[in-house]
Amino acid sequence: MTFALYWQLLRKQWKIVLGCLLLAGLGSFLVSEWITPVYLSTALIQVTISTGNGQADYDSLLASNQLAQTEAQLAISSTVLREVASHYQGLDVGQLARQVSASPRVNTQLFSIDVRNSDRTLAASLANDIAATFLQQQKLFAQQHAKHSRDFMFIVQPAQPASSPIQPDIRLNTLAGITMGLLLGLLLAILYDQLDMRIYTPEALTQLLEQPILGTIWRTIPGKDGVINPAGHSPNLEAYRILRTNIGFASTEKPMHTLAIVSAIPHEGKSVIAANLAIFMARSGKNTLLIDADMRCPSIYEKFGLPVNKMGLSNAIMAYAHQLLVPASSSRVGRLPAISLEPFMHNVGIPNLRVMPSGPLPPNPPELLDSKGMECLFAALMRCGAEVVVFDTPPLLGISDAAILAPKVDGTLFVVEMNRASRSSLLQAKTILAQAGAHLSGCIVNKCTYRRKKNVYADYYRRMAQSHEELAGANGLYTPASTLQGFSRADSKTGY
Numbered sequence: 001m002t003f004a005l006y007w008q009l010l011r012k013q014w015k016i017v018l019g020c021l022l023l024a025g026l027g028s029f030l031v032s033e034w035i036t037p038v039y040l041s042t043a044l045i046q047v048t049i050s051t052g053n054g055q056a057d058y059d060s061l062l063a064s065n066q067l068a069q070t071e072a073q074l075a076i077s078s079t080v081l082r083e084v085a086s087h088y089q090g091l092d093v094g095q096l097a098r099q100v101s102a103s104p105r106v107n108t109q110l111f112s113i114d115v116r117n118s119d120r121t122l123a124a125s126l127a128n129d130i131a132a133t134f135l136q137q138q139k140l141f142a143q144q145h146a147k148h149s150r151d152f153m154f155i156v157q158p159a160q161p162a163s164s165p166i167q168p169d170i171r172l173n174t175l176a177g178i179t180m181g182l183l184l185g186l187l188l189a190i191l192y193d194q195l196d197m198r199i200y201t202p203e204a205l206t207q208l209l210e211q212p213i214l215g216t217i218w219r220t221i222p223g224k225d226g227v228i229n230p231a232g233h234s235p236n237l238e239a240y241r242i243l244r245t246n247i248g249f250a251s252t253e254k255p256m257h258t259l260a261i262v263s264a265i266p267h268e269g270k271s272v273i274a275a276n277l278a279i280f281m282a283r284s285g286k287n288t289l290l291i292d293a294d295m296r297c298p299s300i301y302e303k304f305g306l307p308v309n310k311m312g313l314s315n316a317i318m319a320y321a322h323q324l325l326v327p328a329s330s331s332r333v334g335r336l337p338a339i340s341l342e343p344f345m346h347n348v349g350i351p352n353l354r355v356m357p358s359g360p361l362p363p364n365p366p367e368l369l370d371s372k373g374m375e376c377l378f379a380a381l382m383r384c385g386a387e388v389v390v391f392d393t394p395p396l397l398g399i400s401d402a403a404i405l406a407p408k409v410d411g412t413l414f415v416v417e418m419n420r421a422s423r424s425s426l427l428q429a430k431t432i433l434a435q436a437g438a439h440l441s442g443c444i445v446n447k448c449t450y451r452r453k454k455n456v457y458a459d460y461y462r463r464m465a466q467s468h469e470e471l472a473g474a475n476g477l478y479t480p481a482s483t484l485q486g487f488s489r490a491d492s493k494t495g496y
Helices: 003-012 014-034 055-074 078-085 093-099 120-145 170-195 202-209 236-250 270-283 313-325 365-369 372-381 401-408 423-436 458-475
Strands: 039-047 100-104 110-117 153-157 213-218 258-263 288-292 353-356 388-392 411-417 440-448
Touching (some): 039 120, 093 110, 110 120, 236 411, 270 388, 270 411, 401 423
Parallel strands (some): 213 440, 288 353
């Protein structure tokens, strides 16, 4: 992984990293506070051998350095420690040996006796007692083996009670805990990122599905920004215009007459996008028909305020299917049944837009969508005067309706709710569309978090919309958008 990928991962999983860092750092600090402190007291002993002047003194110095290494080991021998332990009640040789160490000072005639203990006063007392006992034993040994002896070891620095403990080092332990927490957080973030099957960025979605992003729809607050037919200062006002334009660019060979809006799983907002896309297509001056092909859980009639008992798609398919059962006369051989779609298409108060709801819910939607009556309906849609037909479909996974309808239309738009859809469900939906032979035109990213600071044109669009409404209202060209629910004649001059 490159540094940029690590930085992106850190920004995405910063909560995990920060949590591990704080827990490890705070844990290390608390543990250090609870640990019994250990104090170190040191007694320094000098070894001196002097035989004369000149070269002899230099040899004596080397001998003193070498002798200091030997005497350092003898100072903590069991004989010395046994004698010292007898001076303290409840202290045995084993306990004392674990607290004592001795080491020569490099290139000097000195060696130190170090004692570590939770009692600073006892640590100093033990260090001084060991030094004194060792010198006394060495003096007695010299007297027993030489007629003339003199002292050659001296305590040059008695042990003093330490002012601060050597263990634990709270600052060092806390810093080590923070470092370990940071490393653990990064490892957990990488592991979680590998196991997390969700999609977080449009770039990752494009790489996974190998399809372009045709539009990004922002998450809005119902009742405030307007979910259906956004107007005013809604961030989605320009988002749907961009989507409409990109759909036109996606069909370079021929205009897409029929569009299907699909999603992998329910509640990703495809019905809202289908409704708004149809509205913005109509606002561009194109005769648009919105068909609710979700005959399991329809919602288009509710979004446009249509009665639930209005005739719609299921009625139209059944009408063509029943007409096909009638024996054809000689004058009708090779002709489609002469059935008008007018009873099934309804005006909703929006210029250039008509809506065909789902109609009564049938017990077998897949059979109805794959019937001869549906083929006749598609043929009739080509002659109904609608320049754009938008189908709202059920989810792809677990239901075959969308997979049946997708190959019949000119283009399919895949709606993905960011941070909700998983990689496995998206790949499975893509496979279903490929196997069905659908023409996938691109993806629509839905319910993204809107950040005004990241949208460099947000203020520009807002000021432009205000000026446009003020000028149009003053000149009497058309009713302001707030009255006509956001429609403007400027849209009618644009294409997709």
